[in-house]
Amino acid sequence: MATIKNAAEIEIMHELCRKTANILQEIEKNTKSGMSTKDIEDFVLALLKGKTEKPAFLGCYGFPAALCISVNNELIHGIPKRKRILNEGDIVSIDFGLKDKGFFSDAATTFPIGEINEEKSKLLDVCSGALSEAISNVIPGRKIGDVSNAIQTYVEKKGYKVVKKFVGHGIGRKLHESPEIPNFGAKNTGIVLKPGMTLAIEPMVTIESDDVYIDKDGSTVMSSDGKPCAHFEHTVLVTQNGAEILTK
Numbered sequence: 001m002a003t004i005k006n007a008a009e010i011e012i013m014h015e016l017c018r019k020t021a022n023i024l025q026e027i028e029k030n031t032k033s034g035m036s037t038k039d040i041e042d043f044v045l046a047l048l049k050g051k052t053e054k055p056a057f058l059g060c061y062g063f064p065a066a067l068c069i070s071v072n073n074e075l076i077h078g079i080p081k082r083k084r085i086l087n088e089g090d091i092v093s094i095d096f097g098l099k100d101k102g103f104f105s106d107a108a109t110t111f112p113i114g115e116i117n118e119e120k121s122k123l124l125d126v127c128s129g130a131l132s133e134a135i136s137n138v139i140p141g142r143k144i145g146d147v148s149n150a151i152q153t154y155v156e157k158k159g160y161k162v163v164k165k166f167v168g169h170g171i172g173r174k175l176h177e178s179p180e181i182p183n184f185g186a187k188n189t190g191i192v193l194k195p196g197m198t199l200a201i202e203p204m205v206t207i208e209s210d211d212v213y214i215d216k217d218g219s220t221v222m223s224s225d226g227k228p229c230a231h232f233e234h235t236v237l238v239t240q241n242g243a244e245i246l247t248k
Contacts, residue, residue, distance in 0.1 A: 003172050003197070004194060016100055019053060020097060020105040026047065027040060027094055031086065032086075033087055034085065034087075035086050036085050067096040068096070071084065077220055078093070089114060089117065095108040103173060104171055110232060123230050126154075126155060127232050134151045134203065138201075138236055143187075148181060149186060160205050161208065162210060168180070168233070170197065181200070199238070200234075205230050207225070
């Protein structure tokens with residue numbers, strides 16, 4: 001059952017999500033070719049030093065890092081590594097959340113390192129567009145399936161694929177709450193959206209095959225066809241009038 005947050009709880013999440021968005025913005029602004037993915041994690045840990053907010057992912061389900069960093073054909077759950085060097089033309093996905101005062105935030109973005117080719121550029125446009133389309137369908141009285149269907153319809157009309165093995169989720173006092181939010185599905189299915197719900201919506205898009213597998217590191221999810229993939233995510237609040245993006 002999806003939890004409904006009261007005004008005080010929403011205010012806590014609002015502030016936590018704002019800080020999450022600011023950190024993601026700082027990451028993108030300061031990430032350059034030649035850096036390792038571990039350098040990015042070190043940068044984030046330095047930003048959080050002395051703060052009450054802590055990384056949401058560190059230790060979650062045994063994950064060993066403060067954020068997930070996935071490059072090119074890595075979709076999600078990439079572990080930051082000192083030897084994983086970013087190069088001009090790469091795309092890098094950062095999935096990051098915070099926890100504080102008993103609540104969680106969650107957001108993700110995929111961005112280029114320098115100039116990228118047309119294939120990768122179109123992929124990022126489609127995935128970010130799918131997230132916008134999904135959020136525009138977060139309206140009280142509609143159902144989760146309407147959001148899921150909006151993602152799938154948008155992506156497939158563009159000629160791309162949605163990943164079906166991983167889903168978005170409710171968020172609040174837990175990082176992952178009910179309901180699950182697949183990136184595919186039928187309209188008018190699932191639970192009804194109600195004001196006060198907080199949702200982490202996260203389209204994951206591939207170019208040719210929607211199949212993915214887990215790398216030998218036991219965490220990183222890879223595209224099966226070896227082609228680039230993308231991941232965007234916002235934590236949103238269902239309001240009386242639609243969706244408010246909290247991680248903005």
